[in-house]
Amino acid sequence: MHACPPNLPRRESTAERRVAIGLAARALIIEKGVEGLRTRDIAERVGINIATLHYHVPTKEALIALVAETIRHDFRAQAMRRPRDGKTGLEVLRLEFEEFREIVTETPELIIILTELVERGRRDPVIGEIMLPLYDFWRNQFVDIFRLGIRDGSFRPDVDPHAAALIVTGTLSDFWRAWTDFSASIDAVFTQLEHAFTPPIALQG
Amino acid sequence: MHACPPNLPRRESTAERRVAIGLAARALIIEKGVEGLRTRDIAERVGINIATLHYHVPTKEALIALVAETIRHDFRAQAMRRPRDGKTGLEVLRLEFEEFREIVTETPELIIILTELVERGRRDPVIGEIMLPLYDFWRNQFVDIFRLGIRDGSFRPDVDPHAAALIVTGTLSDFWRAWTDFSASIDAVFTQLEHAFTPPIALQG
DNA sequence: GAGAATCAATCAATCACTTGATTGAGAAAG
């Protein structure tokens, strides 16, 4: 086997370049939206020539698809952090809320970019093929959670899993429009969402 | 007094031109997003020269602001259609749902454009000044509805008006991402939202 | 009523970049 050279490599591999390009593009999407995303701005942010960027990522379309893939990857990684076996629907829902809280704290740009790319997926089939299944996967996770919870009794039997899932994902997405003056505490939102679907607990107080 | 000439005028007034420009821009935003909005496309859609468009709407920024104003106007007009005096919180909530249903049916592009412009308002203060107060106004209407409902007993006393408002507006906004394969019946969604906040009705069945 | 003057509105042509992408030469790595 070849030993690694003691000196740092002078050039980054294509994989490393693509990661850097993806991160720069994400940062620029936060600043200027997909609307204002320019290949030269990305190249400058990474510190490479525009032709170098095209060498590694041949078209702007491929570049946006790269961003979409990184978003998908991050969401998938986030979802693997917590096992769900043997828990009630309500317990799993709480895990989802904890994950969302983490996203808010650690990678706040995820939802913003996700929303923009899902919207773009309406018009651009290449992006749509990456983002729409991801968005639906996210939603369908909640459908499964609600089905589980209805079966184990932690959610009311009259809960419609699809409608309930939409309510949760819609709320979490809209929570991120926090640049307006309107505000609601994330804890209050989670509490309200739980009460929306759990059985009446009047006797428990 | 002068009688109006029987012939149609050869030229439209600036007010009429601006309306036509706004409508064409809205249609194009649906098709291509704000990202793909081009002044020449708008001029062509209206049937005027690009310089004529600039005569009536001097910059692209002013043009997007014009679109934002028309959206605001339409939402305001929609909100005036139904009186709310003397109704319980739950009854008003149902009126809001009827209005949303109307938007879905009659002017389905409103939510899509609203969402894009609110997102743009995060980055562009000119658009933000138009759209963000509108979005907040919409949300605060629900805060008022929930406060009213808590007082009159049609909503549970433990409902947090701000969190509940966010849940409703988020759900309605997300309902509009109907271009994915995920689907939930709008009636089921409304029913679920009502049950989320109304008192337990176990005794009523 | 006719013609001139004025202003608003319109147009084709053009400007000054901007943008995604390409080319050919050279540098770096193995």
Add this chain to the structure above:
DNA sequence: CTTTCTCAATCAAGTGATTGATTGATTCTC
């Protein structure tokens, strides 16, 4: 030496916006 990677310069088309001439509508003067 070969292959991969990088660069400055450039291409071709697009983009928001401008310019100067013309047209349409209205008002004024005789």
